Amino acid sequence: MSGEVITYREAVRRAIREAIQRDPRVFLMGEDVGRYGGCYAVTKGLLEELGEDRIRDTPLSESAFVGAGIGAAMAGMRPIVEVMTVNFSLLALDQIVNNAATIPHMSGGQFAVPVVIRMATGAGKQLAAQHSHSLEGWYAHVPGLRILAPATIEDARHMLGAALADPNPVLIFEHVMLYNLEGELDPAVSAVDIARARVRRAGRDVTLVSYGGSLGKTLAAAETLAADGIEAEVIDLRVLRPLDMATVEASVARTRRCVIVDEGWRSGSLAAEIGMRLAEGPAFFELDAPLARVCSAEVPIPYAAHMEQAALPQPATIAATARGLVKPA
């Protein structure tokens, strides 16, 4: 590949910079994105580089500034709204679910809402119960929204461009533990799709479906399983709505076993949705073992480090669950 090695954070920064430089309609708005350089330092230096018309600090009011972003989009701009984390997006839920998602439909197509909303999501930094949610699954429930979960440097770099080109609202979920991830950027790739899942590791014994912050753990579990002679196929969903079930079904039809890894709680989760789609389709008849999933424990995410880690999906749990399907008892 011989590409540059950069962090996920840097990849997102470059994506934002490129989008703003290319299209005068694009600007970024959010809490602490300008003078502070972003809560996760994603936009560090961009205010100085691009100016305060394009990098806009907002008041501490999610409902207001997400609403403003939606309005700007309806008026012909291409805003990138940064909500600090999915936890705070709850204060803008009405804007996102009742306005962004529905206005194109309710206006009979008279208004488009080409807004992109970026949010950090997930747990692992000991930010405790109110600041550690993984609610992308909730958003994936809502028609009218496209939900993205970049898990690689390449997707972090290029999904934003595709999202801005989409005439409908797109939500991008960046897992907090991925910002420091380092990886090589392939210079030959200049764009990615925001429609399909990707097989990140081929295998024949069991399919592991994952996304976002759980992808790395799932790949690590696959390595552990390989030492046991179990070859796991790992799928990175990339897009949580609409789900690319074709890729998942084709894989499960071959491996006949499936484990879905989802950092949300299992009740009413995205994992539940994926499992049901497998069970209600022809893939059901290919199964040689029950469907399985690894999700966060059904508790508010703990503050203490060892308890937080115990509550979240981990490579060992993922591997054990997969092993339980391939070599039961």
Place this chain on the structure above:
Amino acid sequence: MNEAEIKALVAEVLGGIAPEADLGTLGDDEDMRLALDLDSMDFLNMVVGLHERTGVDVPEADYPKLFTLAGIVEYFQ
């Protein structure tokens, strides 16, 4: 596996395909398809049987190497 083991394995696999064949009279370099009247289905079943016992997946391009006992012995050694 050594030569004797491989020949015993071939005898076992062919036992389910051409039970009346006497491998003792089959020359090492004789084309067994002619000698034992094996058609392409029989030959494929033999290759599958050898695969199931040894784990070796034989690509189609290698089939001619398995037409004789000597060829099979060399391939699986």
Place this chain on the structure above:
Amino acid sequence: MPSLGADMESAILVEWSVKPGDTLRRGDIIGVVETEKGAIEIEVFEDCVVEELVVAVGTEVKVDGVLARLRGTREAAAPATAPARPAVVPPPAAPPAAAPREPVPRAVPPLPSTRVRASPAARREAKARGIALDGLTGSGVYGAVCLADVARAAAAAPARKPRGGFDPAAMRRAIGNAMSRSKREIPHYYLTQSISLGAALAWLARENESRPVTERLLPAALLLKATALALARVPALNGFFTDGEFVAGKGIHIGWAVSLRGGGLIAPALHDADRLSLTALMAKLRDLVQRARTGGLRSSEMMDPTITVTSLGERSAEAVLPIIYPPQVAVIGFGSVNERPWVDAGRVAPQPVVVATLGADHRVSDGHRGGQLLAEIDHHLQHPEAL
């Protein structure tokens, strides 16, 4: 006693597979009879409960004679004697000791009925291979029967001795009777077609490169699928001539002529050959040939062929003019594949060529129809990727 062939008059019951009180589903084997064509497993045609086994083992029974009394049921009733169940396996083991928590322990729920616990894939595989799930030990999750268990059972099956091989003299008589009747009653007409297999064999070689040996395709699978698809377009050649008129077959069930070692020929049905993928068709073909040779064929396979296809194989004549097997109305033959000069776009080049022949009943079809069928087969073989 069902009629398992054009000229069958009677058969001997050699084995019962059930006892009174047993519950059977449609397709289950009830017993084995010995015919001139060897031992055939008899299937029941609807869900039922066995009431009485009328005939004793060893008795010769005429076609249409009573073998057993069955009581039809809409759904399976609880059998009088419950078959043995595999032992329930405890939930998966806990993960290695580390900070992460164990997977949610799964209590094994009690079975709500007498159904065997089996994965969907295992259930389908067992049905395709004619293996009963009862009595299989399950090694899957929740103690369910899984694919590996079915594969193990299937691998163990051929070890059983073929029950009752066939008597070559009796089989020769049966073939003679059927063929004589055919020649007497059916006004045959014949058409031949030379078909270039260059595209098909090249595609096959490429396809087989990426297939594991257990899924490799033989050219026979291509010929069969092409014929089946062609018949779907020319249904006038797929069916029976009975009571003076043509009755269309209710599906395309190709009787594949299998030569038996020791001399003998049998043509059991590959059901719904037009609907099978090449992989599935090849697997069924291998299974069918295996069981034809070891004596494990089923009554439906003897009764259902709507047409017969015979292929001469490698070291044989160029073309075959086969005889229709009554009451079918057509028969298709394929000769050996040979390199021949072939003209394409004004140039002559060697191609692997097979001669396909159609023998058909002139009371039901004429050359125009027959020619259509051969043209369709040719067309399909020029587009192997669409098979």
